[in-house]
Amino acid sequence: MKFKALLLVLCLIFTAKSISHPHSFIDMQVVPDIKQQQFIGLTFTWKMDPMTSADIAYELKNSKEDDPKWKAQAATLMANILAQDYFTDFYSQGKKVAFHTIPSHYQLRREGLQLIFSFSMLLKQPIAIKGSNIEFMTYDPTFFVSMTYPNQQSVIAPQALNAASCHLTLQEPNVSDELRFYAYSLDINQTPEEDTTLGLQFAQKVKIQCQ
Numbered sequence: 001m002k003f004k005a006l007l008l009v010l011c012l013i014f015t016a017k018s019i020s021h022p023h024s025f026i027d028m029q030v031v032p033d034i035k036q037q038q039f040i041g042l043t044f045t046w047k048m049d050p051m052t053s054a055d056i057a058y059e060l061k062n063s064k065e066d067d068p069k070w071k072a073q074a075a076t077l078m079a080n081i082l083a084q085d086y087f088t089d090f091y092s093q094g095k096k097v098a099f100h101t102i103p104s105h106y107q108l109r110r111e112g113l114q115l116i117f118s119f120s121m122l123l124k125q126p127i128a129i130k131g132s133n134i135e136f137m138t139y140d141p142t143f144f145v146s147m148t149y150p151n152q153q154s155v156i157a158p159q160a161l162n163a164a165s166c167h168l169t170l171q172e173p174n175v176s177d178e179l180r181f182y183a184y185s186l187d188i189n190q191t192p193e194e195d196t197t198l199g200l201q202f203a204q205k206v207k208i209q210c211q
Helices: 002-010 050-060 068-083 159-163 177-185
Strands: 024-035 038-048 088-092 105-111 114-128 133-138 145-148 166-171 205-210
Touching: 024 050, 024 114, 024 133, 024 159, 038 050, 038 088, 038 133, 050 068, 050 114, 068 105, 068 114, 088 114, 159 166
Parallel strands: 024 145
Antiparallel strands: 024 038, 038 114, 088 133, 105 114, 133 205, 166 205
8 A cells, every 4th residue: 555655746757667776865954944943844855766757747737836737736646645645753751743644835846957846844742952862764565665864954944943952863774785785676566565664674764853
């Protein structure tokens, strides 16, 4: 079900069989949203690789970003991301925190040959910055899509975090050569042998610790 849902998310149309996982790539950027000295959510920007962008843009043809067809495609992407809980696990003090099921913002736009999808998701319960210990991961469980932050600068700290003496880090996963070989050996029609944690093992982790 996760695999099929992700196909719907990206609306991919493959004309040839790919030979390994992952099949699609998303470069991410994230900004923690702060209001009244509280974490209230996250704003993501996903930049899709040229092939994935072309597959989605094919359906849009010559549509402009303010056309109803373009907006409908953006709504479809957002709806399917919502169905997978934003592909994000968020923890505060070691306990999982839920997001609202309706985003506060989303937008699909073009940048050259690539599509960029941005959206803001709100926590159901805001978290005080002071003394907080937060971590979150965004990933596709099947590893069909690689979702990565290209570098530390892709995790943007608002001024409020700097003022509160918060320490923000991007932690890379420790992936063995054996696991990497297994993942890359899967073809487009395979899922990781009923293991929906494959993507988790490749997931980067954002950690925010505040005094």
